[in-house]
Amino acid sequence: MSIERLESEKEGISFYKLCASGNDFIVILNFSGEISPEEGRELAKKLCRPKFSVSADGLILLEKSSNPQAKFAWRFFNSDGSEAEMCGNGARCVARLVTELGLFESPFYFETKAGLIYAEVKGKRVKVALTSPKDLKLNLVLRTDYDWFLAHFVNTGVPHTVIFWEDIENAPVTKIGPKIRYHEAFSPAGTNVNFINIVEKDGQKIIQIRTYERGVEGETLACGTGSAASAYIAYKLGLVNSPVNVLTRGGELLTIYIEENENKIYLEGDTLLVFKGTIFEDALK
Numbered sequence: 001m002s003i004e005r006l007e008s009e010k011e012g013i014s015f016y017k018l019c020a021s022g023n024d025f026i027v028i029l030n031f032s033g034e035i036s037p038e039e040g041r042e043l044a045k046k047l048c049r050p051k052f053s054v055s056a057d058g059l060i061l062l063e064k065s066s067n068p069q070a071k072f073a074w075r076f077f078n079s080d081g082s083e084a085e086m087c088g089n090g091a092r093c094v095a096r097l098v099t100e101l102g103l104f105e106s107p108f109y110f111e112t113k114a115g116l117i118y119a120e121v122k123g124k125r126v127k128v129a130l131t132s133p134k135d136l137k138l139n140l141v142l143r144t145d146y147d148w149f150l151a152h153f154v155n156t157g158v159p160h161t162v163i164f165w166e167d168i169e170n171a172p173v174t175k176i177g178p179k180i181r182y183h184e185a186f187s188p189a190g191t192n193v194n195f196i197n198i199v200e201k202d203g204q205k206i207i208q209i210r211t212y213e214r215g216v217e218g219e220t221l222a223c224g225t226g227s228a229a230s231a232y233i234a235y236k237l238g239l240v241n242s243p244v245n246v247l248t249r250g251g252e253l254l255t256i257y258i259e260e261n262e263n264k265i266y267l268e269g270d271t272l273l274v275f276k277g278t279i280f281e282d283a284l285k
């Protein structure tokens, strides 16, 4: 393919690349519905690959919603092509994108498989209200072929298991993560797995977190719903007060607000608009 042809090529899928605290996403405007869910799954598998393609933790299709309360809907695909009900950091990214593009004015609601998400955008800072936490289970004993673990569980849009681990630098994220992710206690949906430690800095408690993500099948630099789940569990155990600061593996702080009266968790942090691009044929083979 010649440079001239590449430059003049009008065909191809336009996309945006965004990042929230090191959790990165490819976002495609699919309001025409041209890309089917099956094609979305295939695109995620191809385009999320590092080195061979754009590289990302997930791919998001923005679509029309039939819910009168929602401005739009999304389909979220993990990098392995699996579809997830929700993604906190992805939600912050799309809220920023549609606002920057002038498509919708903040605040607004949008539709996910987990339910309606409320979003407020202030420049690059985005705050979203997640779906109400459900299925809370504290103090589960999980046996694995390696060892047993004391764990906690909550669904903050997607399923999350939380394990306290003091030496967070050496937490066995990729060794034990998959064993818990596929543990029979969470079958068939599986779970994301968060290792957390609470430290005190300048009189303030901070949760350090590392997450093994379902559908990425590895550690990511941040997980919004995982940070929310961890803060919620630490709060329920009486270990922290709201708002809770969560230090992600990527080094950014996320702020989690727990509103008991509304039974809601809010997730706030910065977002990055990284680039806009066009996918060429070669990358779709």
Ligand SMILES: N[C@@H](CCC[C@H](N)C(=O)O)C(=O)O
Pocket (backbone or CB within 6 Å): 023, 078, 083, 084, 086, 087, 088, 089, 090, 158, 159, 192, 213, 214, 215, 216, 220, 222, 223, 224, 225, 226
């Ligand atoms: N990184 C996300 C969660 C994405 C979905 C997750 N991998 C799953 O399949 O449950 C976040 O920021 O919440």
